[in-house]
Amino acid sequence: MSFPHPLxxxxxxxxxxxxxxxAGGQQLDGGAMFGVVPKTLWSRRLPADDKNRIPMGMRCLLIEHDDGLVLLDTGLGNKETAKFHExxxxxxxxxxxxTALEDGIRAAGFAPDDIAVVINTHLHFDHAGGNTWRAPTGEVLPTFPxxxxxxxxxxxxxxxxxxxRTAASYFxxxxxxxxxxxxxEFIAGAREIVSGISVRPTPGHTPYHQSVVVQSGGETLCFLGDVVPTAHHLPLPWIMGYDVEPLVTLESKRTLLAEALREDxxxxxxxDAQAGFGRVVHDGKAYRLAE
Ligand SMILES: [Zn+2]
Structure with missing residues (x-):
């Protein structure tokens, strides 16, 4: 992979x-990624290429838990065409x-058969595409059987x-x-999936989008999903044009980031093509990534 980030x-x-x-790199239209934010503002942080695209990642999280391995989101998978990739x-x-996701799981010391739980934030192709894979026979099978x-x-x-408007994202x-x-398993609302790993609704990007909160030994991690897709989306009004209910996203972010700041x-x-992990600060005007 020529993608710049460590696997x-x-x-x-x-x-x-x-x-x-x-789990891979993506190049998406910068305007679509920042909604109503003018290009003069977002392009200072993330310069666009000659097709107005900005580099993005497709990061997943693998958690070693007593109840087995838990995987959060699955990237794009191997089922799409070369044209689609282009x-x-x-x-x-x-x-x-x-896929790069499978390489990453192996680099961590495991194999797809070892995964006990997969949690999808939502079912868009770049978050759930790796749920299944196309075998050489053409058959589409669960990647994590x-x-x-x-x-x-x-x-x-x-x-x-x-x-x-939504059909292009759901396969x-x-x-x-x-x-x-x-x-x-289809659930409704907030739920603890295994001890210390819970989902909570963070609607707006899609009406039933969820984020994942992981707690252990007094520390908390949040896998945000598309409610805050990159560290550049930390300021409250920096919301993707893809979101179906942007003002709902705004409230999801307001609630989640207040808690993230308060509890570090x-x-x-x-x-994010660069920042995998990060913490948030508020500089009096806006949320941003801590140094
Ligand atoms: Zn999405």
């Missing part, structure tokens, strides 16, 4: 070992494994009833084979 960044959180895995500027090919997968029931319904092969195998949470930025 694996490992940390200790209380009693847990956590691994941020850069449109979204995706680089996620594996070296040893089927021993895992139970978890997402909000509302997100599944939203994904299965797309409209003209049934990313969840249907897991539903057919009886391995997808370790944050994981899923789409």
């Amino acid at each position: 694996l960044e490992s940390r200790t959180l209380g009693r847990l070992r956590v691994h941020a895995i850069q 449109i979204y500027g995706i680089e996620n090919a594996g070296g040893e494994g089927r 021993n895992a139970r997968y978890v997402v909000q029931a509302g997100e599944r319904a939203y994904a299965e009833h797309p409209n003209e 049934p092969p990313n969840w249907a084979p897991i539903v057919a195998a009886g391995r997808f 949470w370790l944050l994981v930025f899923e789409h």
Whole structure:
């Protein structure tokens, strides 16, 4: 992979070992990524290329938990065409494994069969595409055959009833084979998935988007998902144009970041090309990444 970020960044959180895995790179339109924020402002932080695209990551988090390995989001997977990769500027090919995500899991010392739980923040292709993989036979199979997968029931319904604007993000092969195998669990609202690992609704990007909060030994980590996709999205009004309910995102961010600041949470930025982990500060005007 020519993608600039390290494949694996490992940390200790209380009693847990956590691994941020850069499951690939993406190039997306800078305007779409920053919504109503003028290019003169966002391009100072993230210069765009000649197609107005900015570099982004597709980071997943692997958690070594007493109840087994927990994986948060799964990147894009191996099912999309070369044309699709070109449109979204995706680089996620594996070296040893089927994808960069699988390489990252192996670099952490594990294999796909070892994953016990997969939690999807939502079902967009760049977060749930790696839930399944296309075998050489053409068959689409669960990538993590021993895992139970978890997402909000509302997100599944939203994904299965797309409209003209949302359809480009939701592909049934990313969840249907897991539903057919009886391995997808659909939940409603906040829930502890395994001891110390909970999901909480953070709607706005999609109506049933969820973030994941991990607590151990008095420390807290939050895997934000698309509520704050990069560290550049920390200022409250810096919200993606992709969000279906941007003013709902605003309130989700307001609540979550206040708590993150107060309790000094370790944050994981899923789409950031550079910052994997970070903490937030407020400089009197806006939230930003701590030095
Ligand atoms: Zn998304």
